[in-house]
Amino acid sequence: MAANTVSEIVKIKRKIYIELAKQVLNNKINERIDKIPYKIAKEDGDRYRCCVHKERAIIGERIKLALGFDPQLHKDETPADLLKKEGEEDCCDNIVNVIELACDSCPIDKYTVTDSCRNCVAHKCVNVCPVDAIVTIQNKAFIDQKKCIECGRCRQVCPYGAIHENVRPCVRACSVDALTSNSERKAKIDYSKCVDCGSCIQACPFGAISDSTDLVNVCRTIIDKDKKLTAMLAPSFVGQFGAKIQPEVIKSALKEIGFNDVIEVGLGADMVALEEGEELNEKISEGDFLLSSCCPSFKKTVNKHFPILNQKVSKTVSPMVKIAERIKETSDHETVFIGPCVSKKAESCNYSTVDYVLTFEELLCIIVASNMNLANYEQKEKMNDSSAHGRQFAYSGGLSAVMLDLLGEHINVVKGNGLDQCMELLKKIMKDEIEIDFMEGMACQGGCTGGPANLNKPQVTKKLVEIFAKKSEHKKADQNEKTA
Amino acid sequence: MNKVKVEICIGTPCYLMGARELIDEMQKLKKIYEDKIELKSLHCIEERCEKAPIVKVNGQIYEEVTYDKLQKVVKDKLSKL
Numbered sequence: 067m068a069a070n071t072v073s074e075i076v077k078i079k080r081k082i083y084i085e086l087a088k089q090v091l092n093n094k095i096n097e098r099i100d101k102i103p104y105k106i107a108k109e110d111g112d113r114y115r116c117c118v119h120k121e122r123a124i125i126g127e128r129i130k131l132a133l134g135f136d137p138q139l140h141k142d143e144t145p146a147d148l149l150k151k152e153g154e155e156d157c158c159d160n161i162v163n164v165i166e167l168a169c170d171s172c173p174i175d176k177y178t179v180t181d182s183c184r185n186c187v188a189h190k191c192v193n194v195c196p197v198d199a200i201v202t203i204q205n206k207a208f209i210d211q212k213k214c215i216e217c218g219r220c221r222q223v224c225p226y227g228a229i230h231e232n233v234r235p236c237v238r239a240c241s242v243d244a245l246t247s248n249s250e251r252k253a254k255i256d257y258s259k260c261v262d263c264g265s266c267i268q269a270c271p272f273g274a275i276s277d278s279t280d281l282v283n284v285c286r287t288i289i290d291k292d293k294k295l296t297a298m299l300a301p302s303f304v305g306q307f308g309a310k311i312q313p314e315v316i317k318s319a320l321k322e323i324g325f326n327d328v329i330e331v332g333l334g335a336d337m338v339a340l341e342e343g344e345e346l347n348e349k350i351s352e353g354d355f356l357l358s359s360c361c362p363s364f365k366k367t368v369n370k371h372f373p374i375l376n377q378k379v380s381k382t383v384s385p386m387v388k389i390a391e392r393i394k395e396t397s398d399h400e401t402v403f404i405g406p407c408v409s410k411k412a413e414s415c416n417y418s419t420v421d422y423v424l425t426f427e428e429l430l431c432i433i434v435a436s437n438m439n440l441a442n443y444e445q446k447e448k449m450n451d452s453s454a455h456g457r458q459f460a461y462s463g464g465l466s467a468v469m470l471d472l473l474g475e476h477i478n479v480v481k482g483n484g485l486d487q488c489m490e491l492l493k494k495i496m497k498d499e500i501e502i503d504f505m506e507g508m509a510c511q512g513g514c515t516g517g518p519a520n521l522n523k524p525q526v527t528k529k530l531v532e533i534f535a536k537k538s539e540h541k542k543a544d545q546n547e548k549t550a
Numbered sequence: 551m552n553k554v555k556v557e558i559c560i561g562t563p564c565y566l567m568g569a570r571e572l573i574d575e576m577q578k579l580k581k582i583y584e585d586k587i588e589l590k591s592l593h594c595i596e597e598r599c600e601k602a603p604i605v606k607v608n609g610q611i612y613e614e615v616t617y618d619k620l621q622k623v624v625k626d627k628l629s630k631l
Contacts, residue, residue, distance in 0.1 A: 071571065072567065072568030072570075072571055074616075076568075077567055077568065080566055080567065084566075307562065307565065308560060308562070308565050308570075309570075310560075427566075430562065430565075430566050431566065433562055434562055434563045434566055434599075438562065439561045439562045439563070439593065439594060439599075440561075440562045441560055441561045441562060441565075441593040441594070442561070442593050442594065521565075521566075521570075522570065
């Protein structure tokens, strides 16, 4: 599990978000939206594409996504046109989108021969090729791409390691084979397979895959005097805005920039722990097993790739939905979930109780747009919504530890840490190769702390979450009277 | 002066633009050059937040710093110690 790096691509995205948030918060977005690409890509600035015009065009596509529209469906409209279509956003259809204009159409010839080829006497590559795709031309092996079936045997046998395997970063990052390419060799997402994990977004070095966002709509709600907004902070929020920034500081800072209330999703996790614990008890007494339901990408993986196991997934809603239901029951506030997750954006579309979803990255752009410097901010509000249990949901192993704590050490628990591991475990479960009572499935390596929109190193976040969990007033979910 | 003083702003705008990584990388560099680098973090450098991340090296301010840029500056100063 690696920390996300702040590449030039990431910086451009963040600059766009800050600028958008600033203009919406200052109520000047209508007159300024067309100027944003010019402000960010200057004539004399750093250039990553062929010309400044393409650079600006791509920024325009990113703005469309930030407004909640799919750039592919709105090719002929400008960001200003789309700004007028408030309420018609298509962000709920697909969360992860390819920005075709930014996609570099990476080569798709999987195996090529490099200059390391010595045209050796043994020519193992020629001999091993099952389809006679390799010939020697000009003293070098050559792969006829029309014949190549991409079996990779030539690469395995070459004593010089002269055969290069070229896999697009997006394709390599995808654990569920959802990435293909269209006739122009641009990346294409097969949405019947995609589980919204967001790995391809992180992987593409051209920044050609991006997620749609509620950033603009959240800023509109913040400045709307008639609306009230509650921020729901995912358990992995601790330390995301700087390792030294205390959780309590974040709460009061958010209130100062216009959120009416701030609550830990950990409380929702406490409620989930109790409900899912009961469900698991029942399942065990029936001789059955249970798959966790808090990670939407894991749920989707089961749904799309192991549909036979569908009914094994816990019926308990996720902590996000649980806490949002609670807020809607007790107030007239709109709700915004804030986390490290792309998948929650898709999940929220199925629940009317969750109005918006932001990532930590997007929230921090709003904080910067509000001219707030958390490093200088000292005001602290009490934070005691969640027990240690709920806070532990942030990392891989947290949920299963809670289950063991609530139900006893005798239950048989397995953890899927990251999509690859989840897929492996699900295959084994399907083939009856392992016996389990409970499987915790987390699509991101390290759990939510390793999410695609995390801002700090997962191992640092985990430590800070553990410290925060120790500070909880209650150790266990069943001791937290707020769950009632 | 027998040390290169590197002050990295970790205010929110700089943090968002990669200050944390700059600190991580400078700590690695510090291990190589032992006590020749003095590393500090600041909460804001002259409110130049628009040009984040901001770093001061021996008192001189650098804007829109990348690690590449920073290590060149620091190594240059180290060679002149």
